[in-house]
Amino acid sequence: MALTVYVDGERHRALPGQTVAALLLATGRRSWRTTRLGGRPRGIFCGIGVCYDCLVVVNGLPDVRACRRELCDGDRVETQRGARLPTEELPPEPRVPRTDGDGTDQGARPGEPVRDADGVA
Amino acid sequence: MSAPSHIAAPLTAPPLVVVVGAGPAGARAALSAARCGARVALVDSGERIGGQYHRQPAVAGKAVAGGPDASAAHPLELAVATQPRIAHLPRTTVWALEPLPEPGPAPGRHLVHVQQGPADDRGRPVRTLAADALVLCTGAFDRALPFPGWELPGVVTAGAAQALARGQRTAVGGRVVVSGTGPFLLPVALALPEVGARVLGVYEAGNPARWLRSPAAALRDGGPGRVAELGSYAAGLARHRVPYRTRHAVVAAHGRDRVEAVTVARLDAGWHPVAGSEQRIGPVDAVCVGYGFTPQLELPLAAGCAVRGGHVAVDARQATTVPGVYAAGELTGVAGAPAAAAEGELAGLAAVADLADLADLADLAERPWAAEAAAHLAPPSPARLAAAASRVRSGRRFARALARAHPVPGGWRGWLREDTLVCRCEEVSYGELRDAVAARGADGMRALKLTCRAGLGACQGRVCGRNTAELAAALLGAPVADPHAMDRRPLAHPVRLGDLAEPPPID
Ligand SMILES: Cc1cc2nc3c(=O)[nH]c(=O)nc-3n(C[C@H](O)[C@H](O)[C@H](O)COP(=O)(O)OP(=O)(O)OC[C@H]3O[C@@H](n4cnc5c(N)ncnc54)[C@H](O)[C@@H]3O)c2cc1C
Ligand code: FES
Numbered sequence: 339m340a341l342t343v344y345v346d347g348e349r350h351r352a353l354p355g356q357t358v359a360a361l362l363l364a365t366g367r368r369s370w371r372t373t374r375l376g377g378r379p380r381g382i383f384c385g386i387g388v389c390y391d392c393l394v395v396v397n398g399l400p401d402v403r404a405c406r407r408e409l410c411d412g413d414r415v416e417t418q419r420g421a422r423l424p425t426e427e428l429p430p431e432p433r434v435p436r437t438d439g440d441g442t443d444q445g446a447r448p449g450e451p452v453r454d455a456d457g458v459a
Numbered sequence: 460m461s462a463p464s465h466i467a468a469p470l471t472a473p474p475l476v477v478v479v480g481a482g483p484a485g486a487r488a489a490l491s492a493a494r495c496g497a498r499v500a501l502v503d504s505g506e507r508i509g510g511q512y513h514r515q516p517a518v519a520g521k522a523v524a525g526g527p528d529a530s531a532a533h534p535l536e537l538a539v540a541t542q543p544r545i546a547h548l549p550r551t552t553v554w555a556l557e558p559l560p561e562p563g564p565a566p567g568r569h570l571v572h573v574q575q576g577p578a579d580d581r582g583r584p585v586r587t588l589a590a591d592a593l594v595l596c597t598g599a600f601d602r603a604l605p606f607p608g609w610e611l612p613g614v615v616t617a618g619a620a621q622a623l624a625r626g627q628r629t630a631v632g633g634r635v636v637v638s639g640t641g642p643f644l645l646p647v648a649l650a651l652p653e654v655g656a657r658v659l660g661v662y663e664a665g666n667p668a669r670w671l672r673s674p675a676a677a678l679r680d681g682g683p684g685r686v687a688e689l690g691s692y693a694a695g696l697a698r699h700r701v702p703y704r705t706r707h708a709v710v711a712a713h714g715r716d717r718v719e720a721v722t723v724a725r726l727d728a729g730w731h732p733v734a735g736s737e738q739r740i741g742p743v744d745a746v747c748v749g750y751g752f753t754p755q756l757e758l759p760l761a762a763g764c765a766v767r768g769g770h771v772a773v774d775a776r777q778a779t780t781v782p783g784v785y786a787a788g789e790l791t792g793v794a795g796a797p798a799a800a801a802e803g804e805l806a807g808l809a810a811v812a813d814l815a816d817l818a819d820l821a822d823l824a825e826r827p828w829a830a831e832a833a834a835h836l837a838p839p840s841p842a843r844l845a846a847a848a849s850r851v852r853s854g855r856r857f858a859r860a861l862a863r864a865h866p867v868p869g870g871w872r873g874w875l876r877e878d879t880l881v882c883r884c885e886e887v888s889y890g891e892l893r894d895a896v897a898a899r900g901a902d903g904m905r906a907l908k909l910t911c912r913a914g915l916g917a918c919q920g921r922v923c924g925r926n927t928a929e930l931a932a933a934l935l936g937a938p939v940a941d942p943h944a945m946d947r948r949p950l951a952h953p954v955r956l957g958d959l960a961e962p963p964p965i966d
Contacts, residue, residue, distance in 0.1 A: 378610065385615060410577070
């Protein structure tokens with residue numbers, strides 16, 4: 339019943355119906371993208387798909403709203419730099435390395451054991 | 460996921476009512492229209508029936524309070540599932556609307572362009588529904604006022620905290636402060652402890668009027684259910700020892716890469732911080748803010764519906780100013796879930812009644828199918844319509860009382876500093892906005908977009924639109940000419956370009 343997903347390359351367990359944002363919060367992250375102009379960290383804000391703050395890369399595709407997207411088995415979630423405009427389609431970004439020191443990465447450390455992410459971190 | 464085949468139907472099939480939004484308003488609209496014989500497509504970008512209020516837990520586990528029983532399927536969901544004339548299209552987003560000229564059994568036919576599949580995925584199938592009548596129930600989202608530090612991760616809307624707690628059983632943080640105005644702050648503050656968060660305080664910027672404190676007035680405006688609900692929130696706050704203070708608000712958030720502390724100030728009646736009243740509260744790792752709700756106006760505006768006082772204008776039976784288009788729920792005014800459901804019920808009935816009337820009037824030589832299609836309908840009796848309309852009237856009284864009890868006076872503008880962001884997407888500061896108005900002559904929403912990029916980003920002005928309109932009006936000394944310009948969005952939701960390569964099939 340549990341799903342296996344990857345956050346910046348690290349394996350996590352998730353539950354069916356769990357959103358990307360809920361998983362990221364449960365891993366202790368508060369932000370997972372940086373802004374295009376100021377390079378500032380952003381995470382969840384409106385929680386219902388309206389604000390586009392929570393954008394994240396899922397399976398290589400950027401600009402996925404983490405608060406709306408439900409996880410599927412095998413999904414690969416990566417932090418995102420910048421954001422595109424509404425209808426702009428760009429090729430998938432190169433993988434953002436985990437240790438780019440831009441302040442977006444405050445979650446699990448490499449080698450941390452896989453844990454349930456079904457509740458409060 | 461493909462829709463049930465009866466969506467694609469011959470002209471002589473029962474007329475198709477497309478309901479957008481499956482919250483309390485949309486679900487009830489779908490049920491009442493279907494029970495009167497119409498075919499209904501109930502479209503929602505979410506997975507399950509319920510919208511924001513009857514939010515269904517997507518993740519299994521213990522129920523979280525602050526609303527109806529969250530553990531079982533909601534009765535509305537069961538009723539929709541067992542009504543054969545309703546096709547529920549989950550994970551389906553309406554991204555554009557377009558009026559369809561004749562022929563059809565009714566004026567007000569619309570093409571409803573939808574995309575179905577996992578949120579924001581590439582290649583979500585695009586299709587189009589041909590609606591004989593349209594019921595818009597797209598709800599609202601939290602209004603957040605800007606303040607220094609509101610862009611820090613960990614600062615979220617009250618609705619976000621509620622959606623995470625109720626739908627995902629996840630706490631937005633461990634030590635949380637709630638601030639804003641309106642009764643909605645209370646269920647949020649109660650849901651948080653149930654997912655393990657500690658609520659350090661609830662700061663209500665307003666001074667909730669008499670009717671919230673006086674059971675008699677609340678009973679008249681909201682009915683016994685609402686009074687019991689408010690009472691249970693108060694008891695819950697006491698049980699969790701959550702401090703609740705009125706005339707106070709979070710006026711700044713502090714932290715480097717995430718929120719670490721907040722400043723709370725006492726406010727005067729106009730919401731100006733009282734000098735010397737500021738206190739720093741920390742450590743915190745989340746702040747939930749909500750200053751009422753903003754309706755999702757893009758679809759009503761795309762259909763050409765008139766907007767009054769920030770809400771879709773409807774008559775006594777939920778008809779908008781566009782024939783064949785109805786609106787219900789938070790779109791028409793904010794009064795909570797029971798009022799939204801009552802409006803939905805009426806909108807569904809009125810849509811069928813009007814379709815049946817139109818078929819009677821139709822020029823049968825030109826549209827021979829109209830009578831045959833309408834023969835499937837069992838329009839509601841005038842008494843039934845009148846009963847539904849009277850339930851709606853009490854909800855509207857409650858909405859007016861709520862709006863009176865929770866105004867948002869302009870003192871919040873004084874919370875801003877030069878470098879406080881007003882547009883989060885394009886990172887436009889208050890200083891830049893002021894220069895655009897004062898030095899570069901921007902006198903409206905469109906002009907602001909072009910001169911300082913406010914409202915030009917990914918959210919298309921949903922988050923900043925109302926705030927920038929008020930800020931610009933204060934700087935100009937007069938209301939902006941085009942306050943809803945940002946709500947006019949050619950695409951209600953972004954669509955990945957590759958997905959539109961082929962013209963969509965019409966059902
Ligand atoms: C995040 C949030 C949480 C809330 N929680 C509570 C609560 O716990 N208690 C309470 O009393 N009130 C709550 N409210 C207030 C709530 O809005 C109302 O009480 C009630 O849900 C309004 O019902 P509605 O049917 O008008 O709209 P909603 O319930 O908001 O339903 C609107 C539906 O329309 C769908 N939709 C919108 N646009 C589109 C589109 N373009 N295509 C497809 N579907 C679309 C949405 O997915 C949504 O399901 C909440 C509001 C918000 C924003
Ligand atoms: S948090 Fe606003 S879109 Fe996801």
